[in-house]
Amino acid sequence: MVKIIFAHASAGAGHQKAAEALYNYFVGHPCGCQLQLIDILNGVDPFYRFSYSRGYPFLINHAIFLWRFGFWLTSQKRFEGAVQNFTLLTNRFNTSKFADLLIRQDPEYVVSTHFLTSQVCADLKKHNRIHSKLITVVTDFDVHPFWVNDDTHRYVVASEYTKERLKAQGIDDAQILVYGIPVDPxxxxxxxxxxxxxxxxxxxxxxxxxxxxxxxxxxxxxxxxxxxxxxxxxxxxxxxxxxxxxxxxxxxxxxxxxxxxxxxxxxxxxxxxxxxxxxxxxxxxxxxxxxxxxxxxxxxxxxxxxxxxxxxxxxxxxxxxxxxxxxxxxxxxxxxxxxxxxxxxxxxxxKKPFAAMELYNEICKGCGRACG
Missing domain, CATH: 3.40.50.2000 (Glycogen Phosphorylase B;)
Incomplete structure (x- = not known):
């Protein structure tokens, strides 16, 4: 049976909503697949969870200048290597439970609606720890470099504008699906x-x-x-x-x-x-x-x-x-x-209101009889 994991991080409501919209659509349209909805922050170190889920609202409400600087810094090409190395080490240290789950299950698909889950999955694929097809659903209309990872099978994006922003970061046209951001039915x-x-x-x-x-x-x-x-x-x-x-x-x-x-x-x-x-x-x-x-x-x-x-x-x-x-x-x-x-x-x-249905059809096409 084909396994599909819908992964997100409960840091910002939009990521969770997108994952839930996709998961619920698949549940409501049985396709012969085994489905799981997973929050990567469940089971991590309490301090890491707190800093990840609460750090963002704290910065934007009390230290917006730090958020602005951090966003700018992590968007700069010249700092890309250092930023990637730092995030990679941090992710490996703090998200081992999620990584272990992916290794044990090695699902056919990981559908990720947060850059953190995409980064962890891509790192495991890079080292042949899993063989899943990673589908990253970008939940903004612009694209921060954190969303871009080698070993990503497909990117689902909100608009043609978003597609062009991804292509500017070196992503091949054939990897990008302009389906929209999945919304609640x-x-x-x-x-x-x-x-x-x-x-x-x-x-x-x-x-x-x-x-x-x-x-x-x-x-x-x-x-x-x-x-x-x-x-x-x-x-x-x-x-x-x-x-x-x-x-x-x-x-x-x-x-x-x-x-x-x-x-x-x-x-x-x-x-x-x-x-x-x-x-x-x-x-x-x-x-x-x-x-x-x-x-x-x-x-x-x-x-x-x-x-x-x-x-x-x-x-x-x-x-x-x-x-x-x-x-x-x-x-x-x-x-x-x-x-x-x-x-x-x-x-x-x-407007693109049928993102969940479009991705469902895309995955069913890739699964063949398993989802047919």
Whole structure:
């Protein structure tokens, strides 16, 4: 029986979401394969797990200059050898449990949605410890060098722009599959928008703006709600930020609906015309699938600014350098409905909502009868 391991690292929600979307699609479409979903950080040294999963949010919230420098340093060709040697030694020392599992099982395929799992798998392949075909699913629209490894069978990427960025790093055209970033199937469902507008008490003849920045509800959400409350209908998701939720609900806005932590974001996206959010790779993939026009705020230097550049290449999205810019952009869309309509048409041309199905078909083709 063909074995497929879907591997990720629980450091950033997008990597885990992509792995789960792929795993769940394969589970829902039996192919005669043995499937496993594995988080490489399970079972590692507690300090390493803590530093890996918590180090990123700490740096971007408290030491962004260090993150910016680290991203720049590890992107430079002249430091490539030293960076690779350091990461290789660190990975070997800290991820032996995951490596041992791969060696024992030697699956036919490892589908990786995080550069760490790709690096470990590629290192094992290089030394003939495993013979798996490594498929790396890049979860951003730009490509940091950490994603690129020798002995990678295929790269699954979000767009033609991403493909060109990979080719610039020496990857052969035939290795790159432009399938998109795998999203949860709930974003593919057809929604009864009239019923949802009634559910959320929204008017059909007014534009609706969704404001959301992630599971911690960070960023200038309150300022944006104050700016837009007289201009349009607004849906604000405070997520786990209970203090923000309490402040906003206490204001009693007439045209602002305030939410805490939710699991039905696809419903809010379905009734919205515009979204104000951070430019994470998975977030953008979901936005494109739902055909929402994005306004990006508070981008993290590195991968998120790279994602903005990718979207700008296709004429999609606006960047609000200041909070007040959000209001100006919203007014422009409101006063020029053709501009909003054109933005949605550009989104329709590049969205790739069926990444999981495409990769499923690719692997089934490679497995032959085992997946047929």
């Amino acid at each position: 709930k974003f593919l469902l057809e929604h009864d928008k009239d019923a949802l507008r009634e559910k959320f008490n929204l008017k059909k003849d007014k534009n609706t703006v969704l404001v959301i920045t992630g599971s911690f509800g960070l960023g200038p959400l309150e300022e944006i709600a104050d700016l837009l409350c007289e201009e349009t209908q607004v849906l604000v998701v405070c997520a786990r930020n209970k203090k923000l939720y309490a402040r906003l609900t206490a204001k009693g806005y007439a045209s602002v609906k305030v939410f805490g932590f939710i699991n039905n974001v696809e419903e809010l996206m379905s009734v919205a015309d515009i979204i104000v959010t951070k430019p994470g790779g998975m977030t953008i993939a979901e936005i494109l699938t739902m055909e929402l026009v994005p306004i990006f705020i508070s981008p993290i230097p590195g991968q998120e600014t790279g994602n903005i550049s990718a979207m700008a290449h296709y004429g999609i999205g606006s960047i609000a350098e200041r909070t007040h810019d959000v209001l100006q952009i919203i007014r422009e869309y409101k006063n020029k409905p053709d501009k909003l309509r054109s933005a949605k048409e550009r989104i329709q041309k590049i």
